Amino acid sequence: MPEASANIGVVGLAVMGSNLARNLASREGNTVAVFNRSRSKTDELVAAHPEAEFVPAFSYEEFAASLQKPRTAIIMVKAGAGTDAVIDALTGVFEPGDIIVDGGNALFTDTIRREKAVRATGINFVGAGISGGEEGALTGPSIMPGGSDESWVTLGPILRSIAAVAEGEPCVTHVGHDGAGHFVKMVHNGIEYADMQLIAEAYDLIRRGTSKTPAEIADVFAEWNRGELESYLIEITAEVLRQTDAATGLPLVDVILDQAGAKGTGAWTVQTALNLGVPVSGIAEAVFARSLSSHPEQRAVSRDLPGAEEDLEVEDADAFIEDVRLALYASKIVAYSQGFDEIRAGAAAYDWTIDLGAIAKIWRGGCIIRAQFLNRISDAYQTTPDLPVLLTAPYFVDALTRAQGAWRRIVATAAASGIPAPAFSSSLAYYDGLRAERLPAALIQGQRDFFGAHTYQRTDKPRTFHTQWSGDRTEVEAEDTH
Numbered sequence: 010m011p012e013a014s015a016n017i018g019v020v021g022l023a024v025m026g027s028n029l030a031r032n033l034a035s036r037e038g039n040t041v042a043v044f045n046r047s048r049s050k051t052d053e054l055v056a057a058h059p060e061a062e063f064v065p066a067f068s069y070e071e072f073a074a075s076l077q078k079p080r081t082a083i084i085m086v087k088a089g090a091g092t093d094a095v096i097d098a099l100t101g102v103f104e105p106g107d108i109i110v111d112g113g114n115a116l117f118t119d120t121i122r123r124e125k126a127v128r129a130t131g132i133n134f135v136g137a138g139i140s141g142g143e144e145g146a147l148t149g150p151s152i153m154p155g156g157s158d159e160s161w162v163t164l165g166p167i168l169r170s171i172a173a174v175a176e177g178e179p180c181v182t183h184v185g186h187d188g189a190g191h192f193v194k195m196v197h198n199g200i201e202y203a204d205m206q207l208i209a210e211a212y213d214l215i216r217r218g219t220s221k222t223p224a225e226i227a228d229v230f231a232e233w234n235r236g237e238l239e240s241y242l243i244e245i246t247a248e249v250l251r252q253t254d255a256a257t258g259l260p261l262v263d264v265i266l267d268q269a270g271a272k273g274t275g276a277w278t279v280q281t282a283l284n285l286g287v288p289v290s291g292i293a294e295a296v297f298a299r300s301l302s303s304h305p306e307q308r309a310v311s312r313d314l315p316g317a318e319e320d321l322e323v324e325d326a327d328a329f330i331e332d333v334r335l336a337l338y339a340s341k342i343v344a345y346s347q348g349f350d351e352i353r354a355g356a357a358a359y360d361w362t363i364d365l366g367a368i369a370k371i372w373r374g375g376c377i378i379r380a381q382f383l384n385r386i387s388d389a390y391q392t393t394p395d396l397p398v399l400l401t402a403p404y405f406v407d408a409l410t411r412a413q414g415a416w417r418r419i420v421a422t423a424a425a426s427g428i429p430a431p432a433f434s435s436s437l438a439y440y441d442g443l444r445a446e447r448l449p450a451a452l453i454q455g456q457r458d459f460f461g462a463h464t465y466q467r468t469d470k471p472r473t474f475h476t477q478w479s480g481d482r483t484e485v486e487a488e489d490t491h
Contacts, residue, residue, distance in 0.1 A: 010072055011075040014040055017040075017042070021048040032147050041063055043064070073099075078426070084139075090122075092115060097221065110137050117195055124186075136188055137168075139151075150171070150376070156183075165181075187359075198275060211333050218329050219250060219326040219330065223250040278346040291436045298439075335416060336433055345437040370383070385404045
């Protein structure tokens with residue numbers, strides 16, 4: 010057996026795992042053991058990067074023997090049965106006090122289950138969300154680990170050594186216990202869905218309204234990236250729009266099939282929010298928009314349905330583009346606010362202590378949704394840790410006040426012109442729902458009581474009531490069945 014010389018190991022050497030192993034090896038103080046089910050990937054990685062001085066292992070027994078105690082291993086395999094198989098193998102060769110980290114995109118409830126099972130053996134199990142894609146894994150991702158306090162003592166310095174750095178601070182924090190890390194990563198991805206959909210709607214409106222070319226719209230996004238919309242997604246949008254297809258000479262965006270793929274984390278975010286009773290309408294509409302795009306057979310037979318009588322016509326292109334920018338910023342604020350609402354609700358439901366301000370900070374670098382205004386979110390939660398609605402923080406009140414007219418004009422213009430803008434529209438509807446003094450939910454409660462005796466409460470006195478709709482329609486006190 011090899012000498013126990015490595016302080017950290019990586020299992021699973023596809024692109025993400027290989028890049029993460031290289032990142033770890035490039036940091037002072039780390040010696041990295043590597044293992045893959047197929048030996049060829051291990052051999053290839055070790056041969057391609059001699060500077061990393063990897064410690065290769067060709068069995069789980071060798072891998073465990075090469076690690077210093079407490080042994081610490083990061084699993085980078087496809088979520089699902091493969092993850093369970095690796096966990097089972099590692100628990101067979103690890104000892105109490107050792108640490109197994111799942112760095113994949115696991116569903117947080119699976120992580121809760123796995124952590125409970127592994128904890129029974131005395132081994133620590135950590136679900137860690139890792140954001141930043143292949144480049145982030147290599148150069149510095151945003152990392153969202155859960156797990157026990159004990160595991161964080163060993164794991165914290167290692168993860169801090171490889172995380173992205175924003176304003177001098179590593180983009181990693183101990184999120185909370187068991188599945189908290191993967192929960193927060195799931196919501197991160199949900200916000201990412203909304204952010205991308207909003208950007209796509211902004212592009213679509215500008216193109217249809219101004220007839221600018223993709224390259225010209227790229228310049229618009231590049232300009233936006235120098236202001237309050239500065240973010241990784243705005244930056245790469247300009248790059249994508251500038252790209253020309255080598256085969257046709259057309260803008261690449263015009264030859265890409267308009268059917269957006271999804272890996273499932275956006276749907277998980279929406280499903281979980283429904284279970285928690287948290288409205289994440291902007292995120293949900295982004296998920297549904299991808300689903301709609303991926304049904305070409307339905308879109309084909311629906312193409313001749315009646316629509317708007319007139320196409321979008323813009324008299325002042327610069328003013329229209331500024332309206333789109335403000336509508337994008339306002340809707341983006343709503344998406345992040347909804348995401349943080351879901352994190353707060355998840356923490357309450359699963360008994361996690363999650364610092365929302367710290368989450369905003371670790372998303373400032375390395376991750377896909379990194380953006381300038383995450384500092385503002387962090388400031389808001391540091392000032393008021395129990396802030397019930399992010400939108401009500403002074404900075405965001407001011408931003409939404411500035412955006413009001415433009416936001417409403419853009420949503421109205423899109424509807425009048427027959428241009429789908431579901432994320433813009435739902436974000437504005439959510440905002441107006443929050444600020445409404447009274448909602449039509451009162452009528453819904455009356456309907457529910459009529460057909461199902463579901464009861465209701467009154468505005469003028471306490472207790473719960475039911476109207477005897479099928480009888481004399483008198484009101485009686487009733488047991489709350491909400």
